[in-house]
Amino acid sequence: MHQTRRIALLISCAILCLAAFAPVATAQQRNPLPVPNIPGYQTLKCDFHTHTVFSDGEVWPTTRVAEAWRDGLDAISITDHAGYNPNKEDVALKLHRPYEIASPAAAQAGIILIPGVEVMEGLIHANLLFVNDPNQFLGLSFLDALRKARAQNAFVVWNHPGWRQTPQWFPIIAQAYDEKLIQGMELVNGSDFYPEAYPWIAEKSWTILCNSDVHSPMPAVYRGGTRPITLVFARTADAAGIREALFARRTAAWANGEVWGTEEHLRALWQGAVKVENSTISLAGSRRSTVLRLTNSSAFRFRYRVRNKPEWLTLREGQVDPLGAFGAQLSASRQAPAGRHNVEIELEVTNFHVAPGRNLQVRLPLVVEVKPEAN
Numbered sequence: 001m002h003q004t005r006r007i008a009l010l011i012s013c014a015i016l017c018l019a020a021f022a023p024v025a026t027a028q029q030r031n032p033l034p035v036p037n038i039p040g041y042q043t044l045k046c047d048f049h050t051h052t053v054f055s056d057g058e059v060w061p062t063t064r065v066a067e068a069w070r071d072g073l074d075a076i077s078i079t080d081h082a083g084y085n086p087n088k089e090d091v092a093l094k095l096h097r098p099y100e101i102a103s104p105a106a107a108q109a110g111i112i113l114i115p116g117v118e119v120m121e122g123l124i125h126a127n128l129l130f131v132n133d134p135n136q137f138l139g140l141s142f143l144d145a146l147r148k149a150r151a152q153n154a155f156v157v158w159n160h161p162g163w164r165q166t167p168q169w170f171p172i173i174a175q176a177y178d179e180k181l182i183q184g185m186e187l188v189n190g191s192d193f194y195p196e197a198y199p200w201i202a203e204k205s206w207t208i209l210c211n212s213d214v215h216s217p218m219p220a221v222y223r224g225g226t227r228p229i230t231l232v233f234a235r236t237a238d239a240a241g242i243r244e245a246l247f248a249r250r251t252a253a254w255a256n257g258e259v260w261g262t263e264e265h266l267r268a269l270w271q272g273a274v275k276v277e278n279s280t281i282s283l284a285g286s287r288r289s290t291v292l293r294l295t296n297s298s299a300f301r302f303r304y305r306v307r308n309k310p311e312w313l314t315l316r317e318g319q320v321d322p323l324g325a326f327g328a329q330l331s332a333s334r335q336a337p338a339g340r341h342n343v344e345i346e347l348e349v350t351n352f353h354v355a356p357g358r359n360l361q362v363r364l365p366l367v368v369e370v371k372p373e374a375n
């Protein structure tokens with residue numbers, strides 16, 4: 001091949017490659033959104049509920065991938081409605097297309113794409129994840145759709161249990177539950193949390209999900225914080241790993257600066273993120289006080305209050321900001337016994353919820369040396 005033609009071909013290839021990658025790479029920066037892995041598992045940041053123009057959303061499927069990349073996510077699912085498709089005069093009613101269209105962009109961006117579809121009966125909606133073909137669910141009743149999903153070993157989530165109504169044990173949900181057709185529930189959808197439904201997570205042995213249900217373009221800044229995220233503790237960072245973790249109930253919800261999950265998982269997140277820089281401290285001088293330095297290597301904010309400590313020690317409530325350090329004033333009262341003490345301070349992390357009405361409690365082991373009071 002002639003040299004200049006070859007160069008021209010190379011350049012046009014490069015332009016084509018760039019164009020193909022454009023939805024993800026153009027004028028965007030990725031939010032690293034660091035979260036710690038926990039022992040044995042990788043922590044994946046996921047949103048399993050998004051819409052596109054193929055149902056009642058406002059964006060093209062590749063846009064969902066670009067947003068996920070920008071927002072630091074590892075996985076998404078596009079779950080257009082089977083049964084509410086107001087754009088069908090303009091956009092073909094082909095519910096397998098969002099996954100197909102988004103797949104190449106997801107592969108390039110390193111985003112794991114999970115096939116999904118949302119089915120409904122009135123205000124009762126469910127997401128069917130890992131289905132073979134979303135089109136097969138068009139025209140089915142809610143329960144028949146769930147039965148079909150089960151036959152495909154799909155993962156079924158009861159969506160937004162309190163959407164436009166107070167969550168109740170609705171007859172159709174009871175029926176689905178009795179037939180073992182539901183495995184998870186959205187404890188958080190968008191900015192809504194459903195306290196009335198929270199006890200069902202433990203009672204029904206369901207998996208916690210937290211999704212955006214975004215219809216419009218996802219804003220770069222989500223109501224002042226990060227977008228709703230389902231944290232998945234997966235053995236492998238791929239679709240199979242996510243699937244296994246969802247069925248095994250290894251997830252947590254992260255939205256509005258709050259986290260909901262099991263005690264074990266949330267404790268592991270705290271331990272992976274927060275370090276005490278000076279765990280051996282000396283309280284000396286006339287004021288006998290010092291600063292306890294806590295650092296946070298994650299994007300979580302931890303708010304805490306003190307639950308238990310030696311009476312002679314004072315530590316106020318505070319918060320450790322994302323990717324930050326926090327200096328907590330620690331002081332000894334006049335009654336403090338002089339000497340070297342092994343002390344455990346018990347903190348309640350008030351925005352980390354392990355059960356209805358119960359927050360995560362963590363311990364800070366410290367060596368505190370109290371010097372005799374100066375005269």
Ligand SMILES: [Zn+2]
Pocket residue numbers: 118125159160
């Ligand atoms: Zn819905």
Ligand SMILES: [Zn+2]
Pocket residue numbers: 049051118213
């Ligand atoms: Zn939806």
